[in-house]
Amino acid sequence: MVLTEFxxxxxxxxxxxxxxxxxxxxxxxxxxxxxxxxxxxxxxxLPALLNFGDLLVVNDTxxxxxxxxxxxxxxxxRLELVFVRALGEGLWEVLFKGNAKRGQVIEFGKEATATxxxxxxxxxxxxxDSSMPAREIFEKLGQMPLPPYIKRAPRPxxxxxxxxxxxxxxxxxxxxxxxxHFTERLLRALRQRGVELATVTLHVGPAxxxxxxxxxxxxxxxxxxxxxxxxxxxAT
Numbered sequence: 597m598v599l600t601e602f603x604x605x606x607x608x609x610x611x612x613x614x615x616x617x618x619x620x621x622x623x624x625x626x627x628x629x630x631x632x633x634x635x636x637x638x639x640x641x642l643p644a645l646l647n648f649g650d651l652l653v654v655n656d657t658x659x660x661x662x663x664x665x666x667x668x669x670x671x672x673x674r675l676e677l678v679f680v681r682a683l684g685e686g687l688w689e690v691l692f693k694g695n696a697k698r699g700q701v702i703e704f705g706k707e708a709t710a711t712x713x714x715x716x717x718x719x720x721x722x723x724x725d726s727s728m729p730a731r732e733i734f735e736k737l738g739q740m741p742l743p744p745y746i747k748r749a750p751r752p753x754x755x756x757x758x759x760x761x762x763x764x765x766x767x768x769x770x771x772x773x774x775x776x777h778f779t780e781r782l783l784r785a786l787r788q789r790g791v792e793l794a795t796v797t798l799h800v801g802p803a804x805x806x807x808x809x810x811x812x813x814x815x816x817x818x819x820x821x822x823x824x825x826x827x828x829x830x831a832t
Contacts, residue, residue: 597813613748615757615776622777639777640785648790651832655772655798658763660731661738661755666702666710668694675702677710678741680769680802682730683721687713691741691769691802692720708733731766741769744805767799767822794832797824 616622620640627634637645646652662679675694682688692715696702700712708726715721726733740754751757760775761783787793803819810816 598811599808599813602813611745613746614753618779618781619777620779620782624777640782642782643785643789643791646786646789646791649792650790651792651794652786653794653796653829654762654778655760655775656762656764656795657768657772657797657799658766659740659758659768659771659800660734660766661740662734662769663739663741663750664704664734664737665739666704668696669701669703669709677702677722678769678802679724679730679734686723686725688722688724688730690720690722691805704733704737707737743770762795765797765799765824767797769802770800770804772798772800792832794829795826796829798822 618640620638622639624637624639624641625634626637626645660679664677664679666675666677667673668675673694675692675696677693678691680689680691688710690710696712696715698712698715702710702712702722704710707728708724710722710724713721713723724730724733728736739750740758742750742754742758758771758776760771761778761780762775763771783793799822801819801821803821806819808816
């Protein structure tokens with residue numbers, strides 16, 4: 597398959613920058629595999645679309661507010677870092693927006709600094725220094741790493757908006773988007789319908805932000821993501 601096969605006209609004003617309320621009122625496109633035309637429904641209609649004994653698999657990954665805005669020392673130039681993965685001994689793989697060479701020190705207020713130890717086309721590694729644990733730094737200073745197609749400024753509400761109702765295990769840098777439309781009310785209705793639920797943990801990684809640059813879809817390099825499937829989920 598070639599990339600141009602997926603081109604289509606699109607109105608950017610249709611991109612939602614906040615969830616609809618209630619979330620299960622989001623629009624749902626139903627695509628029958630064998631019968632009938634496409635139909636436009638609401639996510640809240642899922643109990644009527646699924647049958648007794650069907651299995652719904654949900655992802656309980658939780659997004660860490662690991663997007664930090666820092667200043668270069670001593671120039672004061674602004675930089676944006678998204679902390680992707682802990683490598684041990686204070687080292688972190690990060691997504692980097694801005695210019696900084698190896699050895700550059702970045703300040704995050706008075707709470708923490710990061711020093712660039714590796715900067716290549718493939719990845720950037722920094723050493724995070726603080727008296728606080730990394731998780732506390734992110735919770736205190738961090739913003740949610742919203743997708744690049746959301747153009748507005750970050751808001752405090754994003755910490756709630758950009759999580760699913762089944763988010764439990766911290767480790768993602770992006771939410772499993774389809775899961776954002778579920779509510780506790782909808783989950784209860786699905787269980788009452790006899791739909792089984794199984795939970796897995798798939799930590800969405802930085803590859804989700806990487807655009808497809810190859811002409812052939814098959815040549816696009818996919819990044820690795822960590823997944824955990826319990827014996828209970830596998831047996832469901």
